[in-house]
Amino acid sequence: LKIAILVLISALGMLIWFLECHPGGHRILKSPYRSVDFDSSHLQQSAIQDLICDHSLTAGWYRFMIFDKPAEMPSKCVEMNHCGTQAPVWLYLRERESMPQPGEIKQLTACATWQFFFSTSRDCCLFRIPVSVRNCGDFFVYLLQPTQGCMGYCAEAVAYAKPQTCGPGGVEIQGIYSSKLAPSSSASVSPPLPATPEVVAEWIKGSIYLRCTFGIPSANSSVGFIVAWSRLSPEGIKEELKRETAVHTFSLLELDGINLKVGDRVYCSSSTFLLEKPNIKSSPVESEEFFAGIKIYPETYSISEDGKEYRLAIESRIPIPCPEFGQLENDCKISLTLNTVDQVPCEEQVL
Structure with a gap:
């Protein structure tokens, strides 16, 4: 017993x-x-x-x-x-x-x-x-x-x-059995393409940032990301602003008025690489152009003195900073001045 x-x-x-x-x-x-x-x-x-x-x-x-x-x-x-x-x-x-x-x-x-x-x-x-x-x-x-x-x-x-034999031509690593692969087979494995990046503007702790978000369409999480920010120069040439390696699926770029200014046309591209083989990278995937400023629709308008009403749509693609402790509506606004072709100032319009 x-x-x-x-x-x-x-x-x-x-x-x-x-x-x-x-x-x-x-x-x-x-x-x-x-x-x-x-x-x-x-x-x-x-x-x-x-x-x-x-x-x-x-x-x-x-x-x-x-x-x-x-x-x-x-x-x-x-x-x-x-x-x-x-x-x-x-x-x-x-x-x-x-x-x-x-x-x-x-x-x-x-x-x-x-x-x-x-x-x-x-x-x-x-x-x-x-x-x-x-x-x-x-x-x-x-x-x-x-x-x-x-x-x-x-x-x-x-x-x-600690590899341990688990049968002819196989090994066990961390409890997982697999067959031995020839170096040429493993070298042919390529990382998945990232999803198309998207750029949005955010107000974060008193500053304006552009956030580029991306990801991988498959369930494979054993990849890292190479992120590149660029902007379009007045000559129409893309200038790289920032490049970083990340494990998270986003990247931030501050609208600091120096490296990145209001009115810039910005792009973000992302490529993936295998964490166990960082030299194996995917092709980069680029976002659509993001205009970091205020747009007016239509951009040009012919206005006649015919008594008709003409409307312009104004869209801000970036947050409008407001004082943290502002009490009045006028504390949070932008002012636009409308001028005629001959540069004679018209009445100031407050939006």
Whole structure:
């Protein structure tokens, strides 16, 4: 009887381990914003709703992925405003502490990095959060709980994989079996074309920005983007204003009056590249022309003194700045002066 009880207890222990490591026993955190290399300041300026705040995270077991690739919690201090959040959370390993061996579980501590506005130095471990870590052999799962405030658990891509034979001509990497491909076959894989970029103007924290949004029509998320902004010169030549590499599906360009001015005709193009093979790129896809100014329809009008009413449509393609604490309607307006051909000023029209 005692032997049977011991066997049952052992079997239950193995069952619990299996449940945590089984796909149904844990959830996956796969937002690319969680990467230690991602600068969260972009989100705070333009997409605050996408900022990662794990105070609403459901307590439970989780595995990290970045672009469908295995990832783990970093064990070194992460700078503020990274990992898609303000206060990044990383795994703190004390002296003589280590990650659990295959099948083991350990109770460890996670730390949140923070820096007060009046301080010149950061605190890598201002907040401490208990975290349990289970080694499932090919990957780790983490028992996480909701954080205090806008903190986010960080992830970094696994820099290695342990191939194991799984049959003639095949390998297993991170639990996935596949056949060995010849170098020529893998080199022929090309990234998908991005969707046609769209440009709109936005008012963000007291400044006007142009936002270029794009994406990929397929479900393949293992790609990055190369974004290029350009404008049309008076001579009709496209001049490049900005070029950047991004993992998120948007890019911002400020209408600063220097590099980009009111009245400029702007274009945004995007191409994709494979994250595991950055030298393999798609062809660029360009947006339609965006006029960053005020348009009048029709652009020319012949007006006769015949007593008839003539109407002009005026459209602003960019936001009209208004004082933050303006109280009167006149605080938010633009004024246009209508002149005749012989340059004799007519009555000023206020819109």
